[in-house]
Amino acid sequence: MDMKNKKNVLVIGANGTTGKMVIDKLARNSAYYAKGMVRKEEQKETMEKLGALPVLGNLETDFSDAFEEVDIVIFAAGAGGGSGADKTKAIDKEGAIKAIDLAKEHGVEKFIMLSAIGAGKPSELDLDEAMEVYYDAKHTADAHLENSGLTYTIVRPGLLTDDEATGKIRASERLQDRDGEITRADVAEVLVQAIELDNLNHKAIEILNERTEIKTSLIRL
Known part of the structure; x- marks a missing residue:
């Protein structure tokens, strides 16, 4: 591919389990340059080993520098289970909202959000208190x-x-x-395929593992 046409893809939450899988897939694809946003200096080496350019940023403070020369954003960050309501709100809601606003400021072409099944209408779900906080964060973001x-x-x-x-x-x-369930590896593949699939623009999609090849399933939407 012509180097000029390669897209710069920023992965937020790049040091998470799913985030690292996304980075690995991007780094192996000649269509993309991968930028991995990490919170700690010592996490940079992991990004470099995966073939990505590491950038430091913290969703709870300032991370605007990470958006320089970025074409696509994949938001795969999350506070994680057991981290408490305050952390969930700070990362999954407020951090995500800040990332969206920064993407708009910087003229990002496309923003791909990793959310959760049912987040479109959490009122339909039977949730405990901790999950209510989580789903409120996802729904709001x-x-x-x-x-x-x-x-x-x-x-x-x-x-x-x-x-x-x-x-x-x-x-x-x-x-x-x-x-049902879905493997993180399959989720990572969907996040990367969503970059180029214009039929997924302005859509929220729910996914589980089943029988149809990923690309076939996605292009039918």
């Missing part, structure tokens, strides 16, 4: 993105597993049956 004016895709996976990639999913803007 997703809505902010939908109303931002940016070109976006929101990816809402079911329960994440660390199993090997299957390469096969079920995808819909609203899955009727949300029972």
Whole structure:
């Protein structure tokens, strides 16, 4: 590919389990330059080993420098289970909203958000208190993105597993049956494929592992 046409892709949450998989896929694809946003100096080496340019940034403070010369943003950050309500609000809601606003300021072409299945309408879900906080954060951030004016895709996976990639999913803007799981590796593949699939623009999609090849499932949407 012509080097001039390579897209700079910023991955926020690049040091997370799914984030590292996204970075690895981007770094292996000649169409992209991967930039991995990490919080700590010592995490830079991991990004470099994966083939990405590391940039320091903290979702709870200032991370505007990470957006220099960025074409695409993949937001894969999350406070993680057991981190408490304050941290969830700071990362999954306020941090995501800041990232969306910065993407708009910097003229980013597309923003791809990793969310959670059912986040479009959390009132339909049976949630405990901790999950209510989490889903409120995801729902609010997703809505902010939908109303931002940016070109976006929101990816809402079911329960994440660390199993090997299957390469096969079920995808819909609203899955009727949300029972099921999906591997982080398959989620990472969907996030990367969403960069080029214009039919996913301005859509939120729910995904679970099933029988259809990932690309086939996505281009049907």
